[in-house]
Each structure stands twice: as structure tokens, then as C-alpha cells.
Amino acid sequence: MTILTRSVLPLSALAALGLSSAVMLTGQAVADSSRAKPDSPPIEELRQTCRSGPEPSPAKWPVDAQEIIAQAQTITARHDRALAACNRLIDGGSLSGGELATALLDRGDLLALGTGDAYARALADYDRAIALAPTAAIAFAKRGKAHLLYMRDLRRALRDLDTAIRLDPSQADFLVTRASIQASLGEPDKALVDLDHAIVLAPALEKAWTVRGLTHFNKGDTARAIADFGEAIRLAPDADANYRFRAAARRAAGDQDGARADEAKVRELSSR
Known part of the structure; x- marks a missing residue:
């Protein structure tokens, strides 16, 4: 019997590994009005929406067809909102270092649910996050789970989990x-x-x-x-x-x- 585990690792682990929760500016906010201040509500709202992650499928779907469609649409809408928020954070240029790595991991989790180009983008986000935070065990664990669950690439998954456990046993x-x-x-x-x-x-x-x-x-x-x-x-x-x-x-x-x-x-x- 093939055994799989599938669960999203808590973002609190990122904080424990030193991935700061404060937004870092890449330019002076006073000089560049196009960039929000790190404590401004829009940035914080984007961060919260991005890290809300994908909506898990319900343990039991309703029997009624219309309710099934409505629930599926709700899940899709939440996923799309989270992905849009992650895109704005990452592409806006306001994040750097550990905070950028956090957003990349969040976006990677959303993209990994897809196939083809979406999954390739997820791996690119995980790779980029690991380059920014090479001692963050959670980054290797997330990439390893993606290899395991979505591609069934067991050898790559094992290498990543070996690294994650070495970094945080x-x-x-x-x-x-x-x-x-x-x-x-x-x-x-x-x-x-x-x-x-x-x-x-x-x-x-x-x-x-x-x-x-x-x-x-x-x-x-x-x-x-x-x-x-x-x-x-x-x-x-x-x-x-x-x-x-x-x-x-x-x-x-x-x-x-x-x-x-x-x-x-x-x-x-x-x-x-």
C-alpha cells in the first residue's frame, strides 16, 4: 500500500527559522510614493491573503449538485485571491530576504496544486526561496512534499526531506x-x-x-x-x-x- 502524507506545514515554523514577518522596503517610501509603507494596511492585507493558502477540499462534499458547484467555486475563488495577492507582493518589489522567501513559499504551495507550467512555476518559487533562505528547513520540506505528492518523484522528495531534517531534526x-x-x-x-x-x-x-x-x-x-x-x-x-x-x-x-x-x-x- 502506497503511503502518502499531505498536509501544509504551518507558517509559524518560518518565523521560528528566522524568516521575519516584517515587510522590507527596497527604496525610500517618502521618495517613491508608488511603494506602500511596510506597516500600511494594503501590504498587510496582501500578506495575510497570500499566506491564507489553498482552501482544503472538504472531508465530505454535499450531495446536492448545486451545493457541490457552489462549494467548488468558493474554493477556486479563495485560491485565486490568494494567488493574486502573492503575485502582487512578489512582483511589486517591496519584499526582500526572508520575507520574500516566505511569499515565494506561499505562492509555491498554491501553484503546486496545478500541473504542467503551473507546477514548473511552483518549483521555481521553491528554488528561489531556498536560494534566499538556504538554512530554512521548511523550504526544503515544502519542496520535498511537492515532489512527493504532485510528481511522485520519490528520490528528489527524499533528498529534500533529508536536508530539512538535517537542518531541523x-x-x-x-x-x-x-x-x-x-x-x-x-x-x-x-x-x-x-x-x-x-x-x-x-x-x-x-x-x-x-x-x-x-x-x-x-x-x-x-x-x-x-x-x-x-x-x-x-x-x-x-x-x-x-x-x-x-x-x-x-x-x-x-x-x-x-x-x-x-x-x-x-x-x-x-x-x-
Whole structure:
């Protein structure tokens, strides 16, 4: 079973890595009235809109066709507003250094959702951000996730996650992403080392328990898989995926009653 993780890393990590949140001017605001002051509302509004990121798809789409269309249009409109704000920030020439790198990463996240030319532009933004902030672990992690999720380029993804973890080994999410890549490359033992470490760092990270459960399951260790899915369910009781995974592990272990109970829970959650 191919394991993927997909989640957007928090921008607060950028601040922790020294990517300043203050807008830096490239010219004198008094002399050049075309450029806004760093504290002016328009610039701050653009920054907030740019970093709002893509709207995630809902866990459950509505049944009604008109509601589905309306929700899809809302998601598209938010994406387009965020992208337009990022473009204005980056192309306006008001940002430099770490703040420019932040905006480039935000725009890269928006563009990476596309294909072809859009994805190529996303990689260019990630590359440019890394050139501006070569010690920012989050930049390598974001580029690595893009390679993993959108291009399935596992080797490049692994190189970027290796660098991200070397720069900041304290981020459990980085370890979970690398473990997903290692498991996909047929290296479950390496994946388990990263997942064990991630759980020590962040025992409440449901995703780490889920991925470790899947890794154990793929190795044929159903007992450990069931235990890990159980902890993931305790942490996120309304996430039906973990009930599905535990049902499969229970069925493989011969626990048909337990599997049926989990499958019934999946149906219950899906009907809400």
C-alpha cells in the first residue's frame, strides 16, 4: 500500500527559522510614493491573503449538485485571491530576504496544486526561496512534499526531506513525510525508525500513528498495526480512514467481529 502524507506545514515554523514577518522596503517610501509603507494596511492585507493558502477540499462534499458547484467555486475563488495577492507582493518589489522567501513559499504551495507550467512555476518559487533562505528547513520540506505528492518523484522528495531534517531534526511532521517516502521506496525499517522518533517528539500527532500502523500492516505485523490505528482513532475519533485501516488489519488477523464493528463505524461516520 502506497503511503502518502499531505498536509501544509504551518507558517509559524518560518518565523521560528528566522524568516521575519516584517515587510522590507527596497527604496525610500517618502521618495517613491508608488511603494506602500511596510506597516500600511494594503501590504498587510496582501500578506495575510497570500499566506491564507489553498482552501482544503472538504472531508465530505454535499450531495446536492448545486451545493457541490457552489462549494467548488468558493474554493477556486479563495485560491485565486490568494494567488493574486502573492503575485502582487512578489512582483511589486517591496519584499526582500526572508520575507520574500516566505511569499515565494506561499505562492509555491498554491501553484503546486496545478500541473504542467503551473507546477514548473511552483518549483521555481521553491528554488528561489531556498536560494534566499538556504538554512530554512521548511523550504526544503515544502519542496520535498511537492515532489512527493504532485510528481511522485520519490528520490528528489527524499533528498529534500533529508536536508530539512538535517537542518531541523525537531519537526515530527518532517519525519512522518520522510517515513512515507521510505515506505513507498520499500524501506519500511527506515520508515519505522523515523516514525518512532516522530511519536516521541509529538505523541499527539495522529498522522504519525496512522502511517506507522500502515507500515506495520504492510510488513505483516497486524498486532502492532491494530494498536497504532487504535491510538490514531483515540486522537481523531471522527476520522473514518483509521477505522477502515483497523478493519482491514483486524480482518487479516482473523478478528472478523472487530472488523465488522469498525466497518459499521465507518458507515456511521459516512452517513453524518
